[in-house]
Amino acid sequence: MGEKSPKAVITDGDLAMRDAIKNVLPDATHRLCGWHLQRNACETIKNPNLLRDFKGLIYDNNDHRDFDRRWEAILDKHNLVGSTWIEKTYETRAIWSHCFLWDKFFGYIRTTSQCEGINSLIRFYINRKNTLIDFMHNLDRALKKYRNNELIADFKSQCLEPVMITSLEVYERSASCYFTRNIFKEICNEIQRAGALNIKVLSTTLDKVEFSVTALGDLAKDRRVEVDRGKNLFLCSCKLFESRGIPYSHVLCAMKFENILEFPDSLIYKRWTKNAKNEFISTEMPVNDDVERVLKFRVGALASNCNKLCDIACKDLTKFDEVQFELVNLVIRL
Numbered sequence: 573m574g575e576k577s578p579k580a581v582i583t584d585g586d587l588a589m590r591d592a593i594k595n596v597l598p599d600a601t602h603r604l605c606g607w608h609l610q611r612n613a614c615e616t617i618k619n620p621n622l623l624r625d626f627k628g629l630i631y632d633n634n635d636h637r638d639f640d641r642r643w644e645a646i647l648d649k650h651n652l653v654g655s656t657w658i659e660k661t662y663e664t665r666a667i668w669s670h671c672f673l674w675d676k677f678f679g680y681i682r683t684t685s686q687c688e689g690i691n692s693l694i695r696f697y698i699n700r701k702n703t704l705i706d707f708m709h710n711l712d713r714a715l716k717k718y719r720n721n722e723l724i725a726d727f728k729s730q731c732l733e734p735v736m737i738t739s740l741e742v743y744e745r746s747a748s749c750y751f752t753r754n755i756f757k758e759i760c761n762e763i764q765r766a767g768a769l770n771i772k773v774l775s776t777t778l779d780k781v782e783f784s785v786t787a788l789g790d791l792a793k794d795r796r797v798e799v800d801r802g803k804n805l806f807l808c809s810c811k812l813f814e815s816r817g818i819p820y821s822h823v824l825c826a827m828k829f830e831n832i833l834e835f836p837d838s839l840i841y842k843r844w845t846k847n848a849k850n851e852f853i854s855t856e857m858p859v860n861d862d863v864e865r866v867l868k869f870r871v872g873a874l875a876s877n878c879n880k881l882c883d884i885a886c887k888d889l890t891k892f893d894e895v896q897f898e899l900v901n902l903v904i905r906l
């Protein structure tokens with residue numbers, strides 16, 4: 573994989589894979605699939621009320637002490653003290669609870685559902701009576717469906733202008749310029765959440781300022797946001813940027829307080845940007861022999877940059893004239 577090894581691996585409940593992953597991918601963080609854990613809990617304990625409490629332990633963003641407190645409460649509430657499954661599950665908590673994986677990057681993935689989705693789609697196109705040739709043709713059809721989905725997503729990100737819906741339009745517009753459409757929607761939710769937060773300055777030095785950010789009506793649980801004004805760095809105690817890679821409401825609240833109008837580079841995670849594939853396209857194309865795919869990539873990359881050029885040039889007459897002149901010359905030269 574381009575001489576890069578994965579940083580994160582999600583597997584189902586097969587613990588035998590844990591040692592193999594440690595040996596083969598020593599730098600990767602291993603996580604157990606949340607959905608499989610829930611299914612195991614349902615099958616083993618057979619108590620529908622347990623599932624709701626157990627889900628909170630898998631996905632909520634709490635600290636270790638809070639995890640232990642909630643775990644004890646669940647054992648008491650559902651009378652599970654002494655259960656072998658419960659004891660074994662507790663031993664592996666560091667690889668399934670968000671409390672222990674909070675600062676590790678997993679994007680949006682906490683289950684193996686994407687992998688299951690691929691299996692399900694391939695099963696839709698392929699059946700056991702296929703000859704080898706049918707199998708190859710059908711697999712190709714399944715891949716074309718994925719590629720088409722990707723093209724549609726790219727088109728929406730590059731060509732459609734979203735309607736601004738929040739009161740912090742400057743952040744929304746900035747996010748729409750940088751991020752793909754799906755990530756933009758997530759950031760819009762965070763921008764809206766930022767409106768319901770209170771912020772106060774805790775300490776200030778020459779370059780750094782520390783804030784306490786609390787939710788309206790919940791002053792007891794605060795998040796600490798540290799802003800390095802010199803380096804334009806934002807650190808929040810929730811570590812949600814580190815685990816998901818998008819600017820969170822706490823950080824947006826601090827940006828608003830500091831009157832910062834553009835997303836700094838430190839908050840733009842390249843993986844989620846519209847141009848994330850550009851570097852891949854320019855490096856991978858010479859060795860790629862799928863002509864149709866290469867052409868589609870090239871059109872996408874060129875269209876992305878042309879859109880940006882048009883966006884900049886249309887707003888200023890001098891720039892418009894300059895771009896028109898250069899483009900005409902370029903077309904003649906090519």
Ligand SMILES: [Zn+2]
Pocket residue numbers: 795808809810811812820821822823
């Ligand atoms: Zn935060």
